[in-house]
Amino acid sequence: MTPDGERRIPEATVSRLPIYYRSLLELSDREVATISSERLAEMAGVNAAKVRKDLSFLGSYGTRGVGYDVTYLLHEVSRELGLTEDRPVAIVGVGNLGSALANYKGFAARGFRIVGLFDSDPSKQGEMLAGLTVRPMDAIADVAKEDGIAIGIIAVPASEAQRVADLLVEAGVRSILNFAPVVISVPEGVSLRKVDLAIELQILSFYQQRREAGTPEFSSSHT
């Protein structure tokens, strides 16, 4: 009953697809026609076997002795990532980080359209930012109804984050990206990812600490 193209794709692979996607975009821009797993791996900063295995989860899109057709593969990866669909994004919290995200060109460049900015601070409501008016929290439901928010970004202080998550879920948002430095929980069926800036620094601090302590082999690349 499941439509034929339905394969199970490991999480680790999913998290690399966007990197391949970016590399393929660049190749496409440079009008490169085909690419080997070896060279794609180099661009993506991984090894070739991994690229081949990852891509094999999407299907057999390569040609032995030749490589992968850039245009075709780009299309398949972008379809797999759901980038052929419109994904309206809402940002909740327009402090430092929220405003920076609202103005960040990388989102638009990757096809993510920001449709709503929200903040609980009345002094920020009404303010224009990135071409949108900042609205109060209770407007989330309305915007969700009108524009269909696909992804909600939480950029409020830790103390408000869970409440905002609840509001988003309530409004029907099923994908959430949390920037607040706190663990939040969402019901089954809602995807949640987090970005915690201080945690990244702390992890770097750990390895630096280890190097200073003279424990060797503690070096590169922890992403």
Added chain:
Amino acid sequence: MTPDGERRIPEATVSRLPIYYRSLLELSDREVATISSERLAEMAGVNAAKVRKDLSFLGSYGTRGVGYDVTYLLHEVSRELGLTEDRPVAIVGVGNLGSALANYKGFAARGFRIVGLFDSDPSKQGEMLAGLTVRPMDAIADVAKEDGIAIGIIAVPASEAQRVADLLVEAGVRSILNFAPVVISVPEGVSLRKVDLAIELQILSFYQQRREAGTPEFSSSHT
């Protein structure tokens, strides 16, 4: 010959230590004296066995039948993360994101002191931001010499990112956090982590796509 406390800590554990640290800080604020792995796990959003195994890599700091002493454990975790040392941070690129990071209170709150802001755009140089003057790129080496930059944050466009990484490494910086949406490479012995905002949205888009396509079981929590 290795000083006694030297255990090998799995990467996955390292990446969770900051979350335990945050939970412990909160418990400490609330003046909770001891905590069980069960309750700490709940706060950190992981399971109890994982907490116990993770903490056991640091040493046997718990008491059977009782739990972990919050103050003691907090101290051990923060020492392990190297948070007892000063870790001067430099931010390169003060566009939207870089300025937001410069003003982000979460860094200071976690003991990361920003000591330098740099930008290649002459029109930004001299500008004051978060109490610091924005300086040209070639001042990185000077600041590194004077203040000893522990961590460099790259918040420039993709096209400049590798060059900035090279400059930082050259100046002796051994920990780099890259926000530019591009793969950069650093020599052995330099830690590199990345945060890519568009990639996070794309991963969420993947799972949303899957749910819409009616593949069940594709739901919660991908961090």
Added chain:
DNA sequence: GTTTGTGAACCACTTCACAGCC
């Protein structure tokens, strides 16, 4: 009775190595 610390079983991901196809 409670809760840790940890071998052992399990699972996910990575890497190897090569057969199969161009």
Added chain:
DNA sequence: GGCTGTGAAGTGGTTCACAAAC
């Protein structure tokens, strides 16, 4: 000869389940 696709082996991480300690 070159490069993909993939079983098989290897590695690292998670979870189980229970003995040891309080």
